[in-house]
Amino acid sequence: AQKVTQAQTEISVVEKEDVTLDCVYETRDTTYYLFWYKQPPSGELVFLIRRNSFDEQNEISGRYSWNFQKSTSSFNFTITASQVVDSAVYFCALDNAGNNRKLIWGLGTSLAVNP
Amino acid sequence: EAQVTQNPRYLITVTGKKLTVTCSQNMNHEYMSWYRQDPGLGLRQIYYSMNVEVTDKGDVPEGYKVSRKEKRNFPLILESPSPNQTSLYFCASSQTTSRSYNSPLHFGNGTRLTVT
Numbered sequence: 001a002q003k004v005t006q007a008q009t010e011i012s013v014v015e016k017e018d019v020t021l022d023c024v025y026e027t028r029d030t031t032y033y034l035f036w037y038k039q040p041p042s043g044e045l046v047f048l049i050r051r052n053s054f055d056e057q058n059e060i061s062g063r064y065s066w067n068f069q070k071s072t073s074s075f076n077f078t079i080t081a082s083q084v085v086d087s088a089v090y091f092c093a094l095d096n097a098g099n100n101r102k103l104i105w106g107l108g109t110s111l112a113v114n115p
Numbered sequence: 116e117a118q119v120t121q122n123p124r125y126l127i128t129v130t131g132k133k134l135t136v137t138c139s140q141n142m143n144h145e146y147m148s149w150y151r152q153d154p155g156l157g158l159r160q161i162y163y164s165m166n167v168e169v170t171d172k173g174d175v176p177e178g179y180k181v182s183r184k185e186k187r188n189f190p191l192i193l194e195s196p197s198p199n200q201t202s203l204y205f206c207a208s209s210q211t212t213s214r215s216y217n218s219p220l221h222f223g224n225g226t227r228l229t230v231t
Contacts, residue, residue, distance in 0.1 A: 035219060045205060045222040091158070101146055101209065102173060103220065105158045 002027045004094050006106035013082055014114050021077045021109045023092030029053075033095040034068065034075045035103065040088040048090075051075065082113045117142045121206050121223035128196055129231055136191045136226045138206030146209050147189040148173070148220070149181065151202040158205070164189055196230045203227050 003026040013019045025034065036048040049059060051068050059066045063080045079086055089110045093103040119140045128134055140147065148163040150173075160173030164183040178200055180192040189208075193200060204226045210218035 037222075042224075043203065043227070044224045045207075047219045047221065050219045093158075101148065101163065101220070102160045103158070107155070107157045 002029075002094055002096060002104045004092050004104050004106040006090075006092055006109050008109045009107070010110045010112070012112045012114065015084060016081050017113075018078060018080050019082050019111065019113075021079075021090050021092075021111065023075045023077065023106060025073050025075065025092070025094045025104075027073075027094060027096060029096045031096075035093040035095065036066065036075075036077050037091045037093065038088045039091065039108070045091075048077075079111075082111075084113050084115055087111060087113045117221070119206055119208050119221050119223040121204075121226050123226060124224060125227050127229045127231065130197055131195050134193050134196060134228075136193075136204060136206075136228070138189045138191065138223060139187050140189075140206075140208040140221070141187065142208060142221065143186065144208035144210055144218075144221075145186070147183065148207045149179070149189070149191050150205045150207065151175065152205065152225075153202050161191070161204075193228075196228075198230045201228060201230050 005024045032053045034051045038046045038048055056068050065078045067076045089108040091108045092106040095103050122137045145166045149161040150158045152158045159175045161175055161179050162173050162181040164170045167183055167186050170181050170183050183189055206223040207220040209220045
């Protein structure tokens, strides 16, 4: 069975702190894709990153970085020097590259960055 | 601007009154899909479409219909809405060919539906 677990339901930090959001996934497929999406209070879903199962290189984009480790089936997301605008719900999702392109979603981590 | 447009953003209706939520994308994407988001259940796929006139059920299709007569449009139809269909709905689109598989799902801004 495929599953995505985001164990942290809510995280609260003070501005400028670093914060890591955990994502653990389960799949038997050898080809798959992992995503992170951001849902700000306004409600839309914003794509952040896509990573395929054959590319374990970590990625950095400004204050955002992602650590993909197949050995532990994890795809963690770190925000460095958090800002109030980072406050949102963050979702990790798994795509098994099947024809239906269905994403298996974690339940999300609600991040509150306080001034 | 490349986007997925859903309408309306908010809708309050009564049980049994047919409604349609529209979805349109301007990226010439082949693939489109509908999701609903509920607290504690996350996002679940309702229906998807691989191309014009090709649609299929997702995980929670009961009570919904879709159509894909044109590439850009993928409306979600609730023939007889019930209170358990109160939810936040998202339309999404993407490319599907392997050569362009680096295309993620692009989501609309969501439609918050309340059925009383």
